[in-house]
Amino acid sequence: MTAPPEPGNRVALFHCMVLMRRFEEEVLRIAQDHPYVGRQHLHIGHEATGAGVVSALEAGDLFHTNHRNHGYLIARGADPGRALAEIMGRKDGLNGGLGGPWHLCDRSAGFQSTSAMVGGSVGLAVGAAFGLKTQGSKAISVTHFGDGTLDEGICYEALNLASLLALPVLFLCENNAKEGQRPSSMLAAKVLHDVPDALQIRSMVVDGRDADAVAATAAEAVAHVRGGSGPVFLQADLERWPGSHQTTPEFPTGVTDLSLAWEEDRIEGPHAEWVRDHDGLRAYAKKLLADGTLSQDQVLEIDRGVLAGIKEARAFAEASPYPDPSRLLDNVFA
């Protein structure tokens, strides 16, 4: 269990990003070893956005995730061992093995649920904001979703409601659209934030690969929402990781090698461009080295610590048994 990064603590932010990356790489290895784990939507390449936004939140804020959910749970302190156990359908998983990789849920880390219905989390987040406002709470509601989610009608209805009722909700749009490439969005609006703009929702755009920029912009967005000024639509522009919709578990860009932050001539392979120009994790390591925040040894040290933790998490998950089929009806009704 790692606490979410605090505002201004750039080393903690980097640590969180490494943890998110190594966790997802382990998920890919698990899917190779246990084919039933199936199709994955990994958060690789979104770490700067995820960790940056999480660093701006408080513990009581309620988060709503979609199919690409793992990174957020890990960043907000969900136990990696229990998260991996859930992805493997085991008894000690966060949801007791009943949710699986698309539906990780940890209420103690502020997650309501994970909806894999495109648009589901957007509507729920508006509802949570309504609940929090009604309760007089200072907490806010957050939802992350992709550009493609704006294809769904529920987004327009939910954004409209949030604006009309000035609800405390942060709409975090992870924009990994790629011209001419499916899936992801098919929007007539070429500028995503034109949609919230038309509904009088304050919008902000940030380079989602730049952790410092995301942390600063998210802090401003969260302050606006928490201050009672209504919703914010934060558009984080990303360059889609080449494995983000693959159906078989491969490492298209290779297992992450953080020494590529300083040995750039070793970057090669069919997706070298993504690694060189678009991987927010490598970029942040490079930046922290350049401004003297971390040394090469410290970067590798952080990585080693994270990897040791992930190894333990995997062992915990593997050791956990499947739940007993008699548990099937346990939680159907509350």
Place this chain on the structure above:
Amino acid sequence: MTRKTYAEALIDALVERAGEDENFAMIGRGILGHGAQAHFAEPLMEKYGHRVTDPPTAEGAVASLGIGAAMAGTPMFLHFGTASFAMEAFNQIIHEAGVAHSMSGGQIKVPIVFHMFHGLRRGGSGQHSLSPQSMFANNPGLHLMMPTTPGDVKGMLRAALKSDTPTLFIDHAALLGTEGEVPDGPYEIPLGEAAIRREGKDVTIVATSRAVLWAEAAADRLAGDGIDAEVVDPRSVVPLDTETIVGSIRKTGRLVCVEEGIQMCSIGSEIAALAAEQAFSSLKAPVVRVARPPAPVPFSPPLEEAMMPGPERIIAAVKTVMG
């Protein structure tokens, strides 16, 4: 006759229809899903890809688009992908497509086929495993077809595509790779005609979609125990071939209903009611239904497995009715 996969037979029907009617239009992404059989859609996409619209992820609006186009005179084939996604369009299907013909006093026709994959798919969890057939059957004005074999899917899809009544065509992705004999050229399997998959005298097993394969496997094994089971596949749920089903129950005097949907208000419930209404005096034992337990589908493999109305559960049910 040619031996081919279910996936190829399904595509054959679309290719034939597209060749005959230049107004016929299709909308949806990945008509054969994203699995090992996806490539069988190539003949359709090569020849008629320009008539297949790739839509945004907007099931509700896409359904309305299809329904409106059909009303305007364009016969439509609409593919939703997983049946769970069709729930985003439930209102449009039941309150627009289903009621239009009657509510307009017979003026409006809605020639549309709604295609989707239902059921347990391993790892689909609670939001990608829906079997909505009885929910749809519980609404007026909609035909509902659930093929099982390659020969049936081609002929049934053709009948659905030529019908002026909106039709739910509910497939199971696990059937796509199965093989069978398929007649060459166009042919129709009329709505409301059940198929007796296996004749028997001791017990009637009525099963739909993939559950037919499980019922057949169970019947094979029961034969080893000296139990002669008849397997009836209704093929179309609306309209339902009550004559064939009731005839079989009268003959055997015993009924087991099998399906992937949840038992409450299921297709099996309807068949059991039919038995009570029309074959009561022939029944030698209480009816048994084998269906999905009333819980969201769990991810964990042994729990999902326990949900399946597979051969083991069918055999146990048959042994119960045999006494």
